Amino acid sequence: MEYIEIGRTQKTHGVQGELKVFIEDKYWDDFEHNKRVFLDIRGIKMPYFIKTMRGKGAPIVHFEDVPNREAAMLLQHKNILLREQDLLPNVDRSEFDDDLEYGFLEGFRMVDAQTGDIGVIEEVLDMPQQEMALIMYQGREVLIPLNEHFITDIDETGKTVRVDLPEGLLGL
Numbered sequence: 001m002e003y004i005e006i007g008r009t010q011k012t013h014g015v016q017g018e019l020k021v022f023i024e025d026k027y028w029d030d031f032e033h034n035k036r037v038f039l040d041i042r043g044i045k046m047p048y049f050i051k052t053m054r055g056k057g058a059p060i061v062h063f064e065d066v067p068n069r070e071a072a073m074l075l076q077h078k079n080i081l082l083r084e085q086d087l088l089p090n091v092d093r094s095e096f097d098d099d100l101e102y103g104f105l106e107g108f109r110m111v112d113a114q115t116g117d118i119g120v121i122e123e124v125l126d127m128p129q130q131e132m133a134l135i136m137y138q139g140r141e142v143l144i145p146l147n148e149h150f151i152t153d154i155d156e157t158g159k160t161v162r163v164d165l166p167e168g169l170l171g172l
Helices: 025-032 069-073
Strands: 003-013 018-023 036-041 044-054 060-063 079-083 109-112 116-126 131-137 140-145 151-155 160-163
Touching: 003 025, 003 036, 003 069, 003 116, 018 025, 025 079, 116 140
Parallel strands: 109 160
Antiparallel strands: 003 018, 003 079, 018 060, 036 044, 036 079, 044 060, 109 116, 116 131, 131 140, 151 160
């Protein structure tokens, strides 16, 4: 069976077992029209049924059989998949372009040349000046600029972004 990655789960929302999710624009209609998605959990495609969904852009989803925040935390930062046969037919996906150059880095681990492991990129934000990575670092949210001046290497297989950040940036 062929699976297509359409997005990723992000962080939990509230205490009722909800998760914020990111869905690629070109798969949004497919996601909206399916009541079941699959999450890649340690290489196994596990089916999850959508109980409720609210919001657009970065919707908040509550899956059946995920009763609380603790259960939802186990599903954070997992790939969301649909079976190829679950995709809507006759959709011209070439018309969709990702607006964010670095949007694909969500869920990647960021490692700095001096500091070492910074954390997982929770979200890529489109700010007026440039794209920024939102990361939980030492118990607080930090924004790190994503540009060719700071990024030294992107390992898509290992889902790692290596950066060389200016001294003091993480302290802001």
